[in-house]
Amino acid sequence: MHAITSLEVLCTFLNLDLVQRQRLVSLPSFPLLLPMRLAQKIQKGTLEDPILKQFVPLQEETLQSVGYSLNPVGDQEAKQTKCLLKKYQQRALLITTGACAMNCRFCFRRSFDYPGRSDFAKEIALIQTDTSLREIILSGGDPLSLSNKALNRLISQLDQIPHLKRLRFHTRFPLGYPERLDQEFLDILTHTRLQVWFVLHSNHPKELDNEVFSALQRLPCPKLCQTVLLKGVNDHPDILKELCETLVDHGILPYYLHQLDKVEGAHHFEVEESLGKSLIEHLNQNLSGYAVPRYVKEIAGAGHKITI
Ligand code: SF4
Known part of the structure; x- marks a missing residue:
């Protein structure tokens, strides 16, 4: 199993x-x-x-909770097509698939109306037309749920769009299946002319181990980590410190500590911002600056993540 x-x-x-x-x-x-x-x-x-x-x-x-909704971060309003979201300057986010390696109860897309399989023809056409774009964020779902063949086809198409410079993966896949970062996938990353950034989503040091790090270390690109601040999971100074330190020890930069997105069904994970700030202060007191993630939240309609 x-x-x-x-x-x-x-x-x-x-x-x-x-x-x-x-x-x-x-x-x-x-x-x-x-x-x-x-x-x-x-x-x-x-x-x-x-x-x-x-x-x-x-x-x-x-249980219902005030302020929590099915569309907490304005994904619906940002849709240019069923699979392409544009919230920020220079960047667009591609919903590559609705599938994930794991279903996280706090996921802000847990009620997202994912489209079925797509060849992304409409999205590629729009990206070609929008010359302000520099970076495509491959999200989902989890982009590593796509086969190497499908990823290769998609990335080859993006590769040919001259105004694009960067490609970013957001994924939790390696925590469940480190073997997904296989040679064929590494070759795809090596062969694109686009600069690749790989953002792992990890919330607790227990999720990480040598097998996960060995797989990540083979990636030919910078590696970052995004963490969601979750009550009862990582809202403790020692846990966050261990997570950040372990990541840095393995060459992965803690990027964001993300305040929970207020999606219906996830309110029991919410951590007060005052506690979040004190946790960041603890990290600042104990770790090198580059080992401390930015504490941010997303507000629907804002043109960037808001630093708390
Ligand atoms: S892996 Fe990411 S997209 Fe999938 S359920 Fe978890 S948080 Fe949501």
């Missing part, structure tokens, strides 16, 4: 008791998807494990 998709299997695998099982949503609208290699790192017999918390559907998800 590569991933756990059934609550029954998860509960049995983790030896959860009846009381713990009753805290779960039996038929979540956003399905359970947890890669086995992450499941194997979870402490058994508790719901408090920081990896489990990110993937387990809890009853709290079903």
Whole structure:
């Protein structure tokens, strides 16, 4: 089994008791998807494990909360096509797929209306016309859910657009399947004329290990990490410090510490901004400047991320 998709299997695998099982949503609208290699790192017999918390559907998800919506960061308004979003100058974001290696309960696109398979013809045409663009952000879903063949086709097309300079991946895939960074994928990155940036999304040091780092170290491009500040997962100075330090030790720059996007079903992950600021202060006191991520939030309609 590569991933756990059934609550029954998860509960049995983790030896959860009846009381713990009753805290779960039996038929979540956003399905359970947890890669086995992450499941194997979870402490058994508790719901408090920081990896489990990110993937387990809890009853709290079903409660309504003021200020939380299905479209928290203005994705709908930024759509130029079903797959192309433009929020910022010089950059456009391509929704490459709705598929992910794992389903994170705090995902701001957990209710996104993903299109089906696409050859991106409309998107490529628009990118060709918009000469203000310099960078394409491959997002989703998770862009590494695409096959190498599909990625190669897409990147080759982007490669031929003269005003583009950069390509950025945002992914959590290597945490579940480090082997996804295979030789064929590395060759694709090596052969594009575009400068590539690789942004890993990791929220807790337990998600990282030597196999993940070995895979990342083979990438022929700069590597950054984006982290979502999550209550009960990483809202602790020692955890964040360990995460940032471990990343830097392996040549990965902590890029953003992101305030939770207020998507319906995720309010139980929210951390007060005052706590977030004190966590950053702790990092500043203890780590080199480059090891401290920027604490940011996204506000729908703003032309850039807002530093908190
Ligand atoms: S898009 Fe990213 S945050 Fe959302 S479910 Fe997929 S991997 Fe998780």
